[in-house]
Amino acid sequence: MHPLLQENPDKKILVLGNEAIARGAIEAGVSFATTYPGTPSSEISENLFKISHQTDLYFEYSVNEKVALEVAAGAANSGLKTLCIMKHVGLNVAADPLMTLAYVGVSGSLVIITADDPFMFSSQNEQDNRFYGKLSGLPVIEPSSVQEAKDMLIYAFELSEKLKEPVIFRTTTRINHSSAFITLGGIKERKTKGNFKKDPLRYVTVPAVSRNLHLKLLKKIEEAEIISENCEYNFQKGKGELGIITSGVSFLYASDAVEELNIADKVKTLKIGFSNPLPQKKIQDFLKGCKKALIIEEGEPVLETYVKACAQQAGITIPINGKGKNLFNLHFELDPETVKEVISSYFGFDYAPKSKPDASNIPELPMRPPNLCSGCSHRATFYEMKKAAQSLDIDVIYPTDIGCYTLGFMPPLNMGDFLICMGSSVSSSCGFSKAIPGKKVVGYIGDSTFFHSGITGLINAVFNNHNFTLVILDNGTTAMTGHQPNPGVNMKELGLEQYQQVSIENIVKAVGVKHVAVIKPKKVKKSIEAIKEALSYKGVSVIIAQELCVLYAKALKMPKGRPFYVADKCKDHRDCINEVACPSFYIDETNKVKINADTCIGCALCAQICSENAILPVPKS
Amino acid sequence: MKTKRLIMVAVGGQGNLLASKILGEAALLSDVPVRMSEIHGMAQRGGVVESAIVLGAAQSPIISDGSADILLGFEPSETLRAINKCNSNTYVITNLAPLPPFTVTIGKGKYPDINLIQKLIKEKVKNLIAFDALDAAKQAGNPMALNIVLLGALSRADILPIPKKNYKTAIKSRVKENFIDINLKAFELGFNAI
């Protein structure tokens, strides 16, 4: 049995924040869940995916976040308890259904998890998704700790059920990827069969209906405000004439600071867990007893702006600050010391920060950037593209996309010139190739990203008669986020029968691409030839590079190839190191190129490019 | 108890996530509250993994620069890189067997001299325990047990209010059945290495 399914109320278990959230979903009785994977949210869905194989929970990896939310909207309006999970930028993709689903509401319940990523540990931006609460009018719940992540998810479902509106559950990486002991609660029964009562005047959002629905939503917001005023997750702690208002993980930093500065009798804290709509009266009452207030939040001044407005309405004129010089930054994440320093300087307490070591005499340490795995087929495709372009003597712009292959932008491959979001490789290639006549443009996109949002760009390219080459790096899985399924994956290999595989090649041909070639990147010469043809084609050409991700192949227990070694014939021109740079290479004590037989997976890329034929398979012993 | 903050730095694949789980479990057995957080810069693809483990009353799951009481380093150059987490009172325990990054192995970067690494750490913090934990792991029967060797050394340093037996119980509950013996041996070797 999956450990998150255990019925042991009050038992303490050590879990990751994301596991706590998955457990919260189980305890709440969630029966329907959808997602598109994205760090830092991925482990929530990984656990629910596994659990769905052992229970009657319905779970799906949807094609993208918009689809995930629309699927969830159907389920939640069939009366089911529904969860929809995504990373913060995923909510941009799902923003269209979100805004009008807020008008329509739900007949069951729906919680939408947005996992924000301050500091961008694994994201392209650090947008603050609390704004989506204001933008859509939907309630926002923000946990501060791993335990709260579980408990407040259950609360979010109760809230959604009461208001008949979706609820946004906003986490940050420090909640998702923290671990702590949580106390388990009881598990509610799952209701898995829904039904839908037709009511076009509620569900079909033509203008005349939507006008009524907007009024209904505004009423709901008022209702939510009353709940927020009385919500147990908006609470005050400590006493004194100095006030802190905070939410999310910042609450923990603030609590530690107050404790460690020994000022709990002088500083009180208002902790906000229900952060849209904010509890106006609670905030005003809190401010009334204060001489000065500090707002502690990561990202944008969402709380701060609102608190200032609250104060203005109540005629409160005390200083209220949060973001600014000598205060908190708009960028990156907060940390306990920064919070302690700002609290002490803002309120005028003595605090001498710990002396940090003098780093001036530390030599520059070699960096350890992540690298494509040994034998990763993306490396082979990138190498082949480079050779093809060289032999045609063309200079190419390479828009790329989101996945492991983004790492190809680093030397020596240098295959990545432009990236803004999922799917942007295809459509931005359209733009570059039209804007710079005569320039060759090659876009790179992975299989999962192609399904997510590459297809529309490709249709656009065919329709508008663009001129570029798209390389679809099809490694049979969603590798970067941890090998989740996507529509191109052969699920039978995972022992799962209830899926159908979608062929990328058929899609590409069906949308009207005239020049399509499927290559096996391990075959270097043939691939270079095929790429050259595609590059020479006028119009939209597509290369599909098919080879299973090596980590995924390992997980599927596929046999690994015989490793290679560098024979004495090696003349040391080091093309292998300088152009391929597989991490299995190393230079030994005698300054010779060697291959680490433990990590080499025997892809034979290096052997095919060595002009001396000096790289050979290790003989069978 | 007074809050103790421990940073673990390792290279992807060195098993520090398991080590932090074992430490967490051992803390629970010892009635010590614990919170942890981890950041892995694409660890499976050779990046650095950093875990923060906060034991005691504090609630924050992360550790600011200058705030670590203990730095447990799985790789010497990474230990030195993480020195910004330390202050002069920090206890540093590090493996000395280098795992040079790829840039170095292909001759495009320079790995600092191992004695220099030790000297630099020593001049910045009060306590340094440095030994070849990889060698001890190999002696125990598996180089992968490096993480447990380091837990042994941490236990011996006696900075945390966690009795030795609780580490061992935690190892037994978290490690796969047929690796328990090797890991217990690795733990003892780490314990006796200093």
Ligand code: SF4
């Ligand atoms: S065969 Fe060559 S390129 Fe392929 S994994 Fe081994 S060393 Fe790397």
Ligand code: SF4
């Ligand atoms: S996980 Fe797979 S796709 Fe990603 S770098 Fe490794 S081999 Fe390549």
